[in-house]
Amino acid sequence: MSVQDLAMVYPAHVSEMQRRATEALGRGGFDHLVVPSGTSHYHLFDDRDYPYAVNPQFKAWLPLVRNPGSWLVFTPGQRPKLVYLQPFDYWHVVPQAPAGYWLEHFDVVVIREPDEALQHLPRDPARCAILGEPQSTVGGFAPNNPAPVLQYLEFHRAYKTPYEVAMMRAATRRGVRAHRAAERAFRAGASEFGIHLVYCQAAAQDAMELPYNNIIALNEHGAVLHYTERDRVAPATSRSFLIDAGASHDGYACDITRTYAADTGSEFQALVDAVDAAQRTMCDQVRAGVDYRQLHLDAHQALAAILKDFGLVTVSPEAAVATGVSSAFFPHGIGHGIGLQVHDVAGFAASDAGGTIPKPEGHPYLRLTRDLAPGMAVTIEPGLYFIDLLLDKLKADGRGDSVDWSRVEAFKPYGGIRIEDDVVCTDADPINLTREGFAEAA
Known part of the structure; x- marks a missing residue:
């Protein structure tokens, strides 16, 4: 603008x-x-x-x-x-x-x-x-x-004015440009630190200007949700790349996550594509009157179906969700409010006079529990990860039979998958600022 x-x-x-x-x-x-x-x-x-x-x-x-x-x-x-x-x-x-x-x-x-x-x-x-x-x-x-x-x-x-949406759109354009550059660096064999430097150069912002600390994760590092170590030396073989990185514009933030497979014909790429397709459907649910908590619960159902389709779990999607098995693979919330702050405030507010809307039982990391309304801007970021700590807990507490461990071992070297877009709720169809930005940059 x-x-x-x-x-x-x-x-x-x-x-x-x-x-x-x-x-x-x-x-x-x-x-x-x-x-x-x-x-x-x-x-x-x-x-x-x-x-x-x-x-x-x-x-x-x-x-x-x-x-x-x-x-x-x-x-x-x-x-x-x-x-x-x-x-x-x-x-x-x-x-x-x-x-x-x-x-x-x-x-x-x-x-x-x-x-x-x-x-x-x-x-x-x-x-x-x-x-x-x-x-x-x-x-x-x-x-x-x-x-x-x-x-x-x-x-x-939470209710963004048209001016604020314009600010977020500008931040998104900057972030998308940097994400494109980071993917090219990954495919050229750069280290995590090298990819980070390429990202900052393309965003024309240094680490202090970015809205949050870049997550640049190769291979197994994608299983650490907030991985920010950034190895200076590239691994012998780069199999996967998870990047969660944003940009700022006049005080407003974008928050974008993408996951890439080095081998675009691999089964891991197919898993990325399945999560991406499910994420697009979730973004379309950002509509006035929708309970964001239900969107999060629906995401668990969709991701459990993917786990079943890829043979990672042996039980039905419904059973995987009911027993908490899906939470071992998807341990965080579906997203949060975004705008002046990456994790915008009042995510649990019952009204403008105070009060709290509780999180769904068994889902402690959800950052937004309000009903969506026109003007609200949220992130939608489903993920599937192969985290030893959480998977070992399944084995220890008797839920191990719900998982095909040979399939898990096949995917563990890739770390994990997260896809994240910034979406604005309207009176009609949602505005996906992130997809819009990538389409413009294509």
């Missing part, structure tokens, strides 16, 4: 942010919303700083992600104010003067020292809902993070 197009959809976004903030302040009994952008943190007993991470409550309003020490102030009935820190500093690159399609929607004041923000914040901190981390405190303005305000804002963050 061009800058001109963003300039057309952004006003409605900032208007919606003001509407939400007004309602949230009313629920909490506050007069002002005050949001610090965050500060740099330092290693213990050292002067080395951690990578700066902007406060999600700040970047929800405007596309500034490298501006520590700044503040957003909103008072209902008034234009939002941006207190913009542009320090005198010859040690680091100083943020440029404020500019962009968003600028005309804010009253902007530029400060040179962090404490100068006090001159431009509301008079009484006690009348402010201050959303942030303790390190952002300036004077009497210490983040209080009132529950009624956070509960409302985080619950409604």
Whole structure:
């Protein structure tokens, strides 16, 4: 989307942010919303700083992600104010003067020292809902993070505005470009570390700018769900490649996973294709009114059917699910909300006033339990893995007869399979941002 197009959809976004903030302040009994952008943190007993991470409550309003020490102030009935820190500093690159399609929607004041923000914040901190981390405190303005305000804002963050969908689409294009480059590097025989470097180069983002730590797994390493070790030397034979890697755009994330077989005529490739086909069907279920918990349970049924078709389990798909055998091969949730954060907030919220929707019994790692509604963006990421720890448990507790262990041994050298797309729920058909991105890049 061009800058001109963003300039057309952004006003409605900032208007919606003001509407939400007004309602949230009313629920909490506050007069002002005050949001610090965050500060740099330092290693213990050292002067080395951690990578700066902007406060999600700040970047929800405007596309500034490298501006520590700044503040957003909103008072209902008034234009939002941006207190913009542009320090005198010859040690680091100083943020440029404020500019962009968003600028005309804010009253902007530029400060040179962090404490100068006090001159431009509301008079009484006690009348402010201050959303942030303790390190952002300036004077009497210490983040209080009132529950009624956070509960409302985080619950409604699930519903993306057209502007936010555009941001996620842009992040996806960047991520898809990098995924394509990573696959080429895998097929050329690169190491995990080498593939990671190729990915960062193609995404034009280094590890600190990516929304999460890249998972680059060859062969058996695909059985480690969050494998981030990245061997520097390529294995003698690269049989499989699982990549779970995203990209960022103006504060919004994409989250994409693909699995590849070195031998595209192998049985492992056939298993990848079966999971991919099932995943596409699951993505089509991202529709208004669907209980995301049921989508997760249905995924277990579909994956158990694949296990049966490939001779990995000896019992019916229904029995594999009922006895928890399917969970040994698919031990994580079907996905999560995504947007300003990779694992977006309020995944279990019963309402914008609080409460919790429980996870299905026996499924502790599901990160979203809400009913889907138009505007919600979620990931769909089924997987099948060959994890010794979980498979050994099946043998130990008497469920080993449900598995054909010779078939498991044949697939173990490939590690595992995960396919993940980012999908937006609408009033009609879902928008699969990831498939859309790969189709454009073809």
